[in-house]
Amino acid sequence: MSDDRQLSDEAFGERVARQLRSVERFDDTFETDLVAAIRADHSVESGATAPARPLRRTWWGTPRTLHISPLAGLAMAASLAAIVSLGTLGIARSRPMTATPPTRVAAHVVHDTVNVVRFVFVGQAKTVSLVGDFNAWGAQPVALAPTGSNGTWSASVPLPSGRHEYAFIVDGQRWVADPFAPTSSDEFNTNSSIITVGS
Amino acid sequence: MTTRTDAELVAAASSGDVDAFAILSRRYRDAYTRFVVRMVGDRDEAEDVLQSAFIRAFRALDSCRDPARFGAWLYRIVVNECRTCVTRRSRRERRIIRDDTQFNAAAAEPAVDARETLEDVEYALAQLDVDQREAFVMKHVEDMSYEEMADLTGVGVSALKMRVKRACTRLRELLEEVHDV
Numbered sequence: 001m002s003d004d005r006q007l008s009d010e011a012f013g014e015r016v017a018r019q020l021r022s023v024e025r026f027d028d029t030f031e032t033d034l035v036a037a038i039r040a041d042h043s044v045e046s047g048a049t050a051p052a053r054p055l056r057r058t059w060w061g062t063p064r065t066l067h068i069s070p071l072a073g074l075a076m077a078a079s080l081a082a083i084v085s086l087g088t089l090g091i092a093r094s095r096p097m098t099a100t101p102p103t104r105v106a107a108h109v110v111h112d113t114v115n116v117v118r119f120v121f122v123g124q125a126k127t128v129s130l131v132g133d134f135n136a137w138g139a140q141p142v143a144l145a146p147t148g149s150n151g152t153w154s155a156s157v158p159l160p161s162g163r164h165e166y167a168f169i170v171d172g173q174r175w176v177a178d179p180f181a182p183t184s185s186d187e188f189n190t191n192s193s194i195i196t197v198g199s
Numbered sequence: 200m201t202t203r204t205d206a207e208l209v210a211a212a213s214s215g216d217v218d219a220f221a222i223l224s225r226r227y228r229d230a231y232t233r234f235v236v237r238m239v240g241d242r243d244e245a246e247d248v249l250q251s252a253f254i255r256a257f258r259a260l261d262s263c264r265d266p267a268r269f270g271a272w273l274y275r276i277v278v279n280e281c282r283t284c285v286t287r288r289s290r291r292e293r294r295i296i297r298d299d300t301q302f303n304a305a306a307a308e309p310a311v312d313a314r315e316t317l318e319d320v321e322y323a324l325a326q327l328d329v330d331q332r333e334a335f336v337m338k339h340v341e342d343m344s345y346e347e348m349a350d351l352t353g354v355g356v357s358a359l360k361m362r363v364k365r366a367c368t369r370l371r372e373l374l375e376e377v378h379d380v
Contacts, residue, residue, distance in 0.1 A: 013367030016374065017339035019317045020324070024233040026246050031221045031228075034250055038217050038257050116251045156250050 029145050033156055037116070040135060040142050041158040115161060115197040119144065121153045125170045128153040132166030132192075141169065161198025167191075209266035212257065220257050227270050228253075231277045237336045238281040240325045252280035271350070278333070278351055285329045315374045323373035327366055334362035335370070 007015065121128045121144055129141040134157070144153035165184055168176040177183055181193035203211075203222070211219035228249060235252075239245040256263075256276050263272050315323075324332060333352070337343045338359075345356045352359070 009364060009367040009371055012371050013335065013339050013363070016315065016320055016323075016370055017335070019315075019320050020237055020336070020340045021233075023229075024236040024242070024245075025229055026232055026249070028225075030246065030250070031224050034224055034253055035217050035221050037250060037254055038220065041254060041258070116247060116254065118247060156247060158254055 029147070032145055036142055036145075037156050037158055040140070115159050116156050117159050117195065117197055118154055118156045119166070119168075121168050121170075121176075122151055123170070124151055125153065127171055129169040129172075130155055130157065130166060131169055132164055134159055134164050134166070138169070144168075159195075159197050163194060163196045165192045165194055167193060204267070205269040206266040209260060209263055209269050213260045217257075220253075220260075223269065223273075224253055227273055230270075231274060234336060234341055235277060235281055237324065237340055238332060239284055240321060244284070248280050248284045249277065252277040255280065275351055282329055282333065285332070319374060320370075323370050326373055327369055331362050331366035331369065334359050335366035338363045 119130050119142075128144040129138070130144060131138040131141050135142060142155050142157055144155040146152070147154045166178075168178075170176050175190060177191040178193040181195060183191040183193055185191055203219075205223065205226075208219045208223050212223065231249065231252075232245070235249050236242055236245040239248055252273075256273050259276070263269060265272070324335070327335065334348065337348045337351070338345070343351075345359050348354070348359050349356050354362075
């Protein structure tokens with residue numbers, strides 16, 4: 001560092017900054033995710049007809065109860081996570097939010113407040129989709145994109161502040177709740193996960 | 200490769216054409232990625248920040264008064280999104296005990312060439328407050344003029360010069376600490 005002591009602070013900064021100039025790029029899944037997120041955002045804003053979790057599943061058929069052995073349970077616990085990854089998009093106004101009933105999310109969107117939530121699923125699958133009260137339980141399912149070769153799938157979804165229920169649909173038919181999240185059950189004793197976003 | 204201008208794509212996207220917005224995203228995201236990665240420090244989080252900025256931009260397209268200068272307008276949103284992310288995180292991290300022990304132990308190992316590694320620099324950069332980090336990255340990493348920085352941030356040139364100077368001084372202190380351990 002002795003040579004560096006001869007440099008002015010700015011010259012030192014300039015030298016140090018060279019290491020930070022390497023090019024950084026995201027791959028083309030960036031646009032795929034972006035388009036999906038924007039469309040999901042639109043469906044949240046315009047989905048005034050979003051129903052409660054449907055009594056009859058639609059496109060994925062009859063719900064199956066997931067039976068998990070202790071070993072499989074451990075593996076799944078290690079493999080599933082829904083991560084609140086980002087802060088709020090719009091923070092100009094602060095509106096007090098009460099816990100929003102999940103069936104009313106679409107009707108109570110706070111238009112200047114959206115939280116981008118990254119949902120991550122790790123496991124063997126051909127397709128993984130995200131369904132929840134925010135997309136009318138699959139009226140417009142969000143497809144998770146594979147993000148690596150180790151069976152990691154992810155999607156970023158803008159969600160209004162409040163409480164939401166969700167689940168993953170694996171290979172078009174297997175209903176998987178997040179074991180790390182609180183759960184709720186429907187009339188079929190099918191578990192879904194609960195996430196609360198915003199503060 | 201599309202030949203549509205920014206203004207044409209902004210008009211289409213404003214009407215709900217998400218694919219037009221995706222073209223704009225492809226056109227600009229590489230130019231902003233390095234700035235976001237350096238500001239946020241974590242690549243995955245940086246991708247989320249950039250996604251958020253672009254979603255926010257899509258929502259606010261109607262307020263883009265000069266669509267021909269969409270890129271500059273978008274950059275402001277990206278800069279603000281980075282600030283929001285870093286500020287929120289620093290608020291969260293105040294509740295976390297910093298593990299300097301590990302860092303100091305790593306720093307005590309002989310440096311390959313007695314100069315700082317990229318990891319050292321990234322660590323030191325992350326210790327700067329958001330104003331200084333932003334000014335330093337814009338000036339020395341993105342090679343912007345002070346006038347461009349002022350246009351983007353709304354901060355005066357003199358204040359920006361001071362922030363860059365303080366950032367350089369602080370970086371030097373931090374990196375010398377690393378090598379003096």
